Amino acid sequence: MSEAKRARVPRRPRPGINRDNSFFWEGLKEDKLLIQRCQTCGELRHPPGPMCPHCHSLEWDTLKACGRGTIYSYVNLHHPAVPPFANPNPIGLIELEEGTRLVAGLLDIEADEVRIGQPVEVVFYREQEDDDHAIALFRVTDKSAEAA
């Protein structure tokens, strides 16, 4: 795609990336969903931050998430309609199998089919094939499942 044409295509807003969260965005580029882990007490945390709230350790590494989880909550955004997002745009709060939660757009499902409790799996999404940036979206793997 030419640069001129690319400029006309509406893009998703990019995140602000700093020293505290860059590991997450770097991981997505390599198709890895990473969770920050305290190296001292082992607690997982998301959103990430420089200090462990449990033991105050500044030492941390990351755990590669398995990429599966369930929908803990969700919305369907109708207004304002902002390209390039689908309208309505289903967005989930995903509880990962590892226990942390994160917000992510939902794929392959109609807004009125989304339910709390549905199982999901991560999709590493690039707006253009050659993008040097990826985000983690989630695909609902069983539409019939619902929370008890």
Added chain:
Amino acid sequence: MSKKTLANQAAIVGIGATEFSKDSGRSEMQLAVECVTMALADAGIDPSEVDGLCTYTMDHNPEIEVHRLIGAKELTFFSRVHYGGGAACAPIHQAAMAIATGIADVVVCYRAMNERSNYRFGTGMQDTLPDPTFETAHYGWYIPHGLISPASWVAMSARRYMHETGATSEDFGRVSVASRDFAATNPAAFFYDKPITLEEHQNSRWIVDPLRLLDCCQESDGGVAIVLTSPERARDLKQKPVIVRGAAQGACDDQQMMTSYYRKEMSRLPEMGLVAKQLYQQSGITPEDIQTAVIYDHFTPFVLPQLEEFGFCDRGEAKDFVRDGHHARGGRLPINTHGGQLGEAYIHGLNGVAEAVRQVRGTSVNQVNNVEHALVTAGTGVPTSGLILGVDV
């Protein structure tokens, strides 16, 4: 030695407001000085005596310029509180502390904005600022997925609340209908003489499912100001004193700015519970001693857990409280008798403080009988604040 308390250390003696509109036709600074001088006139205090000013970090009118334009002389206290509507009661909290400690004698709290005609919060965040500060990084967890507006951030919490408590869109509608009923009889309200039915609520379009258009507050232009001084001086002024019986701020563990999605329990408002605990401790009263309340209503769903955090009903039972109409005209606890931000105007909750003052004075257009105490709460989903105002005894 007795424990120090903020209770009964300050009084609200003046309130002022511009008209509420969708386009004020004048600068935010003009709105600010208009409402500030109206509030001082209501109190019977000369503007030259103002030595304290408090507002929100989101307000665009610097304290020093307001002070300069009203012709005041010496400013010994000025402060601002962050987190948008979560600040609603916090400038009053700041003012009460300044008065209690002798830092200032006459403090004016104000919020003046052309929110509707100038910038519209409801359009959402569509650009990422290049500067990777904490807040920019924070919004990066949401806006790349299209979760870009205050309504969307609240809707995520609302859905989980519905799942856990059985509250429905109709229950949110009952909050909206009651507010618009009060607005319909308040000539200052934007929606004066325009009540709605539950059916109209249910037929209103989705903004962010589960929030409908009529679950969302208005966007407004306008200004509101509140004057405080000591209770001793208040007794010699024009108006019946309204005593600050309690004032508090609250933020809790794993607190986020509108997106506290990571707590073990997501459908409660622990920061509002913390405010409630402090207010009841300071004032020494219980929920039964409160006759009316202004419950922050940027979006209807968060009105329900606030009723629970303040103990007006049990956990998960706010839906029954509103189904029984306890929050509506003639109910056990009429809330948002000015019409709320759904019906009167969205001035980041400071217009709600003014309504609680009128209820304690006995001058509301929708006056509740025998008001001794009125509760006011601030924005939810964010670090928040609250007040209990009472009659002078």
